[in-house]
Every structure is written in structure tokens, then in C-alpha cells.
Amino acid sequence: MNIVDLRSDTVTQPTPQMREAMLNAPVGDDVYGEDPTINRLQEMAAARLGKEAGVFLPSGTMGNLASMLAHCGRGDEVIMGHRAHTFLYEAGGVSALGGVHSCQIPNQADGTLALDDIRAAIRDDDDHEPVTRLVCLENTHNRCGGVALTAAYTRQVGDLVHARGIRLHLDGARLFNAAVGLGVDAAVLAGPADSVTFCLSKGLCAPVGSVLCGSHEFIGKVRRIRKQLGGGMRQAGILAAAGIVALETMVDRLAEDHARARSLAHGLAKLPGLVLDKETPDTNMVFVALAEAVPFDADQFAQKLALAGIKVGVVSARRFRMVLHYWVDDAGVEQTIQAFANVLRDEPA
Numbered sequence: 001m002n003i004v005d006l007r008s009d010t011v012t013q014p015t016p017q018m019r020e021a022m023l024n025a026p027v028g029d030d031v032y033g034e035d036p037t038i039n040r041l042q043e044m045a046a047a048r049l050g051k052e053a054g055v056f057l058p059s060g061t062m063g064n065l066a067s068m069l070a071h072c073g074r075g076d077e078v079i080m081g082h083r084a085h086t087f088l089y090e091a092g093g094v095s096a097l098g099g100v101h102s103c104q105i106p107n108q109a110d111g112t113l114a115l116d117d118i119r120a121a122i123r124d125d126d127d128h129e130p131v132t133r134l135v136c137l138e139n140t141h142n143r144c145g146g147v148a149l150t151a152a153y154t155r156q157v158g159d160l161v162h163a164r165g166i167r168l169h170l171d172g173a174r175l176f177n178a179a180v181g182l183g184v185d186a187a188v189l190a191g192p193a194d195s196v197t198f199c200l201s202k203g204l205c206a207p208v209g210s211v212l213c214g215s216h217e218f219i220g221k222v223r224r225i226r227k228q229l230g231g232g233m234r235q236a237g238i239l240a241a242a243g244i245v246a247l248e249t250m251v252d253r254l255a256e257d258h259a260r261a262r263s264l265a266h267g268l269a270k271l272p273g274l275v276l277d278k279e280t281p282d283t284n285m286v287f288v289a290l291a292e293a294v295p296f297d298a299d300q301f302a303q304k305l306a307l308a309g310i311k312v313g314v315v316s317a318r319r320f321r322m323v324l325h326y327w328v329d330d331a332g333v334e335q336t337i338q339a340f341a342n343v344l345r346d347e348p349a
């Protein structure tokens with residue numbers, strides 16, 4: 001049976017070209033700054049995002065954490081959305097390890113933070129209050145449905161916070177999905193941010209790693225924090241080699257994942273019993289809920305789909321997330337729609 005794994009784009013395997021590049025990568029000790037492959041990846045990433053410098057990290061979570069720790073001291077405050085990955089899914093690292101206070105304001109359905117909410121959350125200079133140092137945005141916004149934040153919006157937030165002496169960090173785990181989805185350069189989306197992370201190991205298919213980009217001074221600070229966090233790696237050019245192939249070969253093709261996400265959403269929207277968050281997804285994610293009439297909950301439904309080789313992410317009692325990626329083809333999309341139809345008719349999937 002063909003397995004279609006739609007739980008996440010983190011399940012992607014490296015491509016044959018990546019494995020080849022990994023085998024042949026020149027390497028050195030990166031804590032000494034001597035790994036030529038890592039240095040090349042960092043330069044490529046910084047150039048792609050229009051920043052002075054970049055640093056390779058083992059995960060996106062460490063990239064966000066190191067960035068927030070570099071921007072904020074103990075007792076300082078970072079503003080983020082209540083559905084942000086940094087708030088929901090990073091184990092509270094910024095507070096646990098950095099003593100940084102976080103302030104959550106509502107994410108709008110389109111993934112943005114309302115400018116008025118940001119303005120209202122910024123603290124006055126008052127001994128009673130923490131000092132607001134940083135605002136974090138997320139693009140694409142995962143929990144809001146893989147929605148893409150526009151360059152104009154990001155610019156507005158940048159202008160607003162910079163006028164108050166506050167920094168902007170962009171969690172761009174899927175920034176290239178946003179860029180391809182909107183048809184703009186990633187550097188334009190990253191432009192207003194003082195720091196930006198993106199993941200190599202999601203839709204771009206590299207096995208490990210994220211890059212955090214910013215000014216030379218900022219990245220210098222981050223390198224020391226990365227060491228404190230235990231993220232200083234040695235001959236990790238083996239990993240960065242796959243990241244270089246990812247940037248060179250896997251960015252433009254994200255449009256294929258977005259097209260398949262649309263086909264999947266359109267196919268599922270025709271089935272009675274399913275309610276799509278968005279019938280035309282912005283990027284590579286499809287969120288769908290079971291209508292009240294469906295006599296199973298999401299876990300039971302997912303178990304039935306699994307019998308037909310379809311793996312989906314269960315995100316709440318009656319909701320699923322499906323993420324399209326390089327390893328799901330058109331036949332996989334058809335197989336998924338068919339399996340949903342069969343389970344809804346209470347037939348063997």
C-alpha cells in the first residue's frame with residue numbers, strides 16, 4: 001500500500017542529490033568557524049534574506065530561542081500571538097531558560113497581530129512593568145492555517161515597533177512557502193525584521209537545521225548563545241550540504257505543494273460531512289473539520305484513514321491538519337480524497 005504522510009512537512013526525507021552532497025561535503029570545526037560548507041550555507045541564506053550574516057542551528061526552536069535571548073534580557077518582555085509557535089510549541093524555553101516574560105495578544109484569522117493590539121501591549125516606562133523589547137511575527141502562520149503575511153503588513157509592524165525602539169523577530173520557519181505563495185522575494189518579506197529564522201528541514205526537505213539571519217553584530221551575539229544552549233556543532237557541514245541543495249533546488253518547486261494543497265482542499269470540499277477552513281489554501285496546509293453529523297471523532301476517523309495508508313494530523317477533537325510536501329504526488333492527493341469519501345460513507349477506507 002502507498003503511504004501518504006500528510007502529518008507535517010517535517011516528515012520529508014532528503015533527496016538523492018542531498019545525500020550525494022552530504023557524502024562529498026568539505027567540513028571543518030564550525031565552533032572555530034572553519035566549516036567551509038556551513039560558511040557557504042550561512043552566506044547563501046543571508047544573501048537570500050537580504051541580511052548581513054547568518055548562523056546555522058540544529059532546529060527552528062533553537063533559532064527562535066537564541067534570537068529572543070539575544071534581543072531580550074531577564075525580565076524583559078516579548079510580544080507574540082496567542083497561536084504563535086513560539087508560544088504554543090517551544091516548551092516555554094524563552095521563559096524557562098531566558099527569564100524572558102511573554103505577552104500574548106490575539107492572532108487574527110489571517111495570522112496577523114492587529115496593529116492596535118501591538119500598540120496597546122507596548123509598555124510605558126514604569127518601574128512596575130517589564131520592558132518591552134521585541135515583537136515576534138510568524139510567516140507562514142502555522143496554527144492559522146499556513147497563511148502568508150504580506151510584505152506591506154510586515155513593514156507596518158516594523159515601522160510601528162522601530163519607532164518605539166523595539167525589535168522585530170520573524171519566525172519564518174516556512175518563509176519560502178510565503179514567498180512563493182505571494183510571488184515576492186523572501187528578502188522583501190524579511191526586510192522589516194531585525195532577525196529572521198527559516199527551516200531547511202520542512203518543505204525544503206533537508207534532514208536537519210535552520211538558519212537565523214540578522215546583522216553581523218546580532219549574529220555574533222547569537223553564536224555565543226548557541227554555544228550556551230549546546231548548539232555549537234563541529235563538522236556539521238555534512239548537514240549544511242543538504243541545506244545548500246535545499247536552497248538551490250527546493251524553493252521554487254514549493255509551488256507544486258501549494259497547487260496540490262488546493263486540489264486536496266477542492267476535492268475534500270465536495271464531500272458532505274467536511275468543513276474546510278479555507279477552500280483555497282494560501283500555501284501547503286489544509287485544515288478540515290468533521291461536521292456534526294459525522295458519527296466519529298477525529299481520532300477514530302484518523303485511525304480509519306490510516307488503514308488506507310493516509311496519515312493526517314489530528315489537531316483537536318474534530319479537526320485535522322494536512323501538509324503537502326515533496327513526497328506527496330498527485331496520486332497521493334487522489335488516494336487521500338478517496339479515503340475520506342470512503343470513511344464518510346462508513347465503508348472500508
Ligand SMILES: *Cc1c(COP(=O)(O)O)cnc(C)c1O
Nearest residue numbers: 059060061062085138142171173
Ligand atoms: C516547525 C516550526 C518551527 C521550528 O520547529 P523545529 O521543529 O524546532 O525545527 C518554528 N516555527 C514554526 C512556525 C514552525 O512551524
